[in-house]
Amino acid sequence: MGDSARQPLLADRATDRDAASAAPTTHQGLLAWVEETAALTQPDRVYWVNGSEEENHQLSDELVSAGTFKRLNPELFPNSFAAFSDPADVARVEEQTFICSRNERDAGFTNNWMDPDAMKEKLRGLFAGSMRGRTMYVIPFVMGHLDAPTPKFGVEITDSAYVVTSMRIMATIGTEVLDRMTELNADFVPALHSVGAPLEPGQQDVAWPCNEEKWIVHFPEERSIWSFGSGYGGNALLGKKCYALRIASVMARDEGWLAEHMLILKLTSPQNKTYYLSAAFPSACGKTNLALLDPTIDGWKVETLGDDITWMRFGKEGELRAVNPEAGLFGVAPGTGWHTNPNAMRAIAKGNSIFTNVALTDDGGVWWEGMTEEVPAHLTDWQGNEWTPSSDAPAAHPNARFCTPIDQIDMLAEEFNDPEGVELSAILFGGRRKTTVPLVTQSRDWTNGIFMGSTLSSETTAAAAGAVGRVRRDPMAMLPFMGYDAGDYLSHWLKVSGQANQERLPKIFLVNWFRRTADGGFAWPGFGDNSRVLKWIIERLEGEAEAVETPIGYVPAPDALDLTGLDMAPEDVEQAVRVDAEEWAAELEGIEQWYQQFGDSLPAELSAELQRLKERFAA
Ligand SMILES: Nc1nc2c(ncn2[C@@H]2O[C@H](COP(=O)(O)OP(=O)(O)OP(=O)(O)O)[C@@H](O)[C@H]2O)c(=O)[nH]1
Ligand SMILES: O=C([O-])CC(=O)C(=O)O
Numbered sequence: 341m342g343d344s345a346r347q348p349l350l351a352d353r354a355t356d357r358d359a360a361s362a363a364p365t366t367h368q369g370l371l372a373w374v375e376e377t378a379a380l381t382q383p384d385r386v387y388w389v390n391g392s393e394e395e396n397h398q399l400s401d402e403l404v405s406a407g408t409f410k411r412l413n414p415e416l417f418p419n420s421f422a423a424f425s426d427p428a429d430v431a432r433v434e435e436q437t438f439i440c441s442r443n444e445r446d447a448g449f450t451n452n453w454m455d456p457d458a459m460k461e462k463l464r465g466l467f468a469g470s471m472r473g474r475t476m477y478v479i480p481f482v483m484g485h486l487d488a489p490t491p492k493f494g495v496e497i498t499d500s501a502y503v504v505t506s507m508r509i510m511a512t513i514g515t516e517v518l519d520r521m522t523e524l525n526a527d528f529v530p531a532l533h534s535v536g537a538p539l540e541p542g543q544q545d546v547a548w549p550c551n552e553e554k555w556i557v558h559f560p561e562e563r564s565i566w567s568f569g570s571g572y573g574g575n576a577l578l579g580k581k582c583y584a585l586r587i588a589s590v591m592a593r594d595e596g597w598l599a600e601h602m603l604i605l606k607l608t609s610p611q612n613k614t615y616y617l618s619a620a621f622p623s624a625c626g627k628t629n630l631a632l633l634d635p636t637i638d639g640w641k642v643e644t645l646g647d648d649i650t651w652m653r654f655g656k657e658g659e660l661r662a663v664n665p666e667a668g669l670f671g672v673a674p675g676t677g678w679h680t681n682p683n684a685m686r687a688i689a690k691g692n693s694i695f696t697n698v699a700l701t702d703d704g705g706v707w708w709e710g711m712t713e714e715v716p717a718h719l720t721d722w723q724g725n726e727w728t729p730s731s732d733a734p735a736a737h738p739n740a741r742f743c744t745p746i747d748q749i750d751m752l753a754e755e756f757n758d759p760e761g762v763e764l765s766a767i768l769f770g771g772r773r774k775t776t777v778p779l780v781t782q783s784r785d786w787t788n789g790i791f792m793g794s795t796l797s798s799e800t801t802a803a804a805a806g807a808v809g810r811v812r813r814d815p816m817a818m819l820p821f822m823g824y825d826a827g828d829y830l831s832h833w834l835k836v837s838g839q840a841n842q843e844r845l846p847k848i849f850l851v852n853w854f855r856r857t858a859d860g861g862f863a864w865p866g867f868g869d870n871s872r873v874l875k876w877i878i879e880r881l882e883g884e885a886e887a888v889e890t891p892i893g894y895v896p897a898p899d900a901l902d903l904t905g906l907d908m909a910p911e912d913v914e915q916a917v918r919v920d921a922e923e924w925a926a927e928l929e930g931i932e933q934w935y936q937q938f939g940d941s942l943p944a945e946l947s948a949e950l951q952r953l954k955e956r957f958a959a
């Protein structure tokens with residue numbers, strides 16, 4: 341990144357490493373942390389991010405000069421950029437993600453753990469001098485509403501301008517946040533990030549600096565985050581998975597609420613009655629798509645509140661209220677298209693977006709698999725190679741992402757701006773399973789629903805580094821995001837519902853859009869047609885829809901799903917909702933093995949649920 345391009349932006353705001361004197365705050369805790377971090381990482385300059393439009397343009401211009409950003413054709417995508425990562429830095433790195441609680445037991449068997457003092461020492465070694473030759477950006481941010489009763493502040497320090505421009509889309513950042521934080525002298529989560537690629541004098545930078553060695557580390561008692569070596573979203577935009585899920589889940593445990601990997605949507609029926617639903621699906625399993633659903637049945641309307649993270653707490657009347665702490669979408673690009681998700685496409689087409697690892701069209705736009713039914717004749721793929729439809733590899737990386745402000749969604753519900761959130765009527769858990777799991781199953785009751793969530797399983801996707809397509813248990817879609825022991829996490833779910841008005845507890849459903857037929861195709865058309873499943877769910881809440889009781893719960897009766905206008909016979913639906921005894925015999929074994937791993941920390945209520953499920957199958 342050329343110094344000359346950066347100077348005008350910084351000149352009046354910071355002098356070399358003199359963080360405190362240029363700092364636009366008197367928050368002593370923050371000043372001390374910034375100073376200490378600058379001393380450790382030794383950046384050339386410290387820059388306090390104010391979040392303004394002008395600043396954003398300047399940073400984007402600098403990223404273009406540095407070769408990190410490619411400006412897209414403004415007639416197609418105004419104020420939008422494409423970035424291409426190092427091919428080894430394309431997804432979250434779960435193997436290198438750590439929960440460093442004081443006691444190993446508190447990290448639980450699902451997390452990597454290391455002693456916090458030993459880890460700090462290791463990290464200090466890695467961060468020492470890691471920002472040499474670079475700018476250290478200080479980004480004050482808030483997850484959720486700035487006017488919430490206790491706003492959840494964070495400050496990310498990073499040496500990546502790509503992270504600054506992305507955080508500006510994903511969270512509320514800058515002066516307004518810093519001023520409020522200072523005024524309240526509020527606690528904040530210190531979130532330290534470095535790409536781990538210091539520049540020696542005269543050394544030429546690369547377009548996507550990163551380090552072969554990556555560490556994504558959380559200190560739950562201290563409520564701090566250290567992330568080293570990666571520039572990729574989930575590893576580097578620390579407000580998202582690291583704070584709003586891993587650290588927030590620990591806050592939630594201690595404070596009696598829930599931080600979950602869920603979308604929130606608002607559904608309005610033809611009778612003009614509104615319902616709010618949340619749904620937890622693992623990464624790349626359909627949250628953004630369901631949140632932006634375009635119903636294929638008449639009279640039903642969907643509006644969006646959130647597509648990835650939900651914070652929930654019980655309100656004064658014992659109702660479960662949900663808010664989305666994020667301000668943007670960080671969505672999977674492949675599979676997002678005009679025919680599958682037109683609402684997302686319209687939001688993206690308004691511009692102000694950052695695309696990562698997508699393909700470029702010859703007219704300066706972007707493309708990815710599934711965006712249009714017609715495949716362009718020529719593209720530049722995500723690695724910069726010529727691409728034609730006869731090329732072997734996909735044009736976009738399977739985990740290519742779009743990063744877009746949430747308020748560009750036309751169907752954003754007005755309640756998005758309400759710090760009180762919305763009252764949930766139903767919670768859906770879902771995964772990606774080719775077999776076994778029916779299209780939709782209603783749980784028997786709340787505890788049975790938590791059992792469903794605790795045994796949720798899904799085939800792995802490109803959202804995380806490692807093998808794709810392997811079935812793994814992913815409780816509440818939180819496997820990579822629980823900031824503490826998995827058994828304690830399940831106990832917490834059972835315990836918080838003690839605050840509930842039982843009458844108003846949401847009903848819990850298990851869904852699977854990804855079941856296959858014998859010929860390998862999807863058993864259910866999915867996407868907009870999932871509105872038919874939502875309709876059945878609402879009708880169940882209203883006591884209207886017919887269901888068949890099975891050992892695992894209630895599935896739609898043969899004629900209960902609205903198939904109007906769909907080219908599907910009742911036998912096809914039967915395939916999609918079937919509970920197959922043989923498949924479930926194998927599933928029960930899988931669940932049993934999964935539960936064994938919890939040891940003592942598995943709540944007794946859930947082992948009792950498993951016992952009852954086995955008995956129902958045996959009966
Ligand atoms: N067959 C089928 N595919 C779907 C459906 N919904 C989503 N997908 C595909 O699943 C992939 C991921 O979908 P997303 O909605 O982006 O998943 P997500 O849960 O938001 O993913 P993260 O952002 O990683 O948490 C995309 O390729 C979609 O096209 C569906 O109903 N049926
Ligand atoms: O966190 C990320 O990098 C993207 C994401 O939403 C996920 O993987 O769940």
Ligand SMILES: [Mn+2]
Pocket residue numbers: 624627628647648670671672
């Ligand atoms: Mn998503």
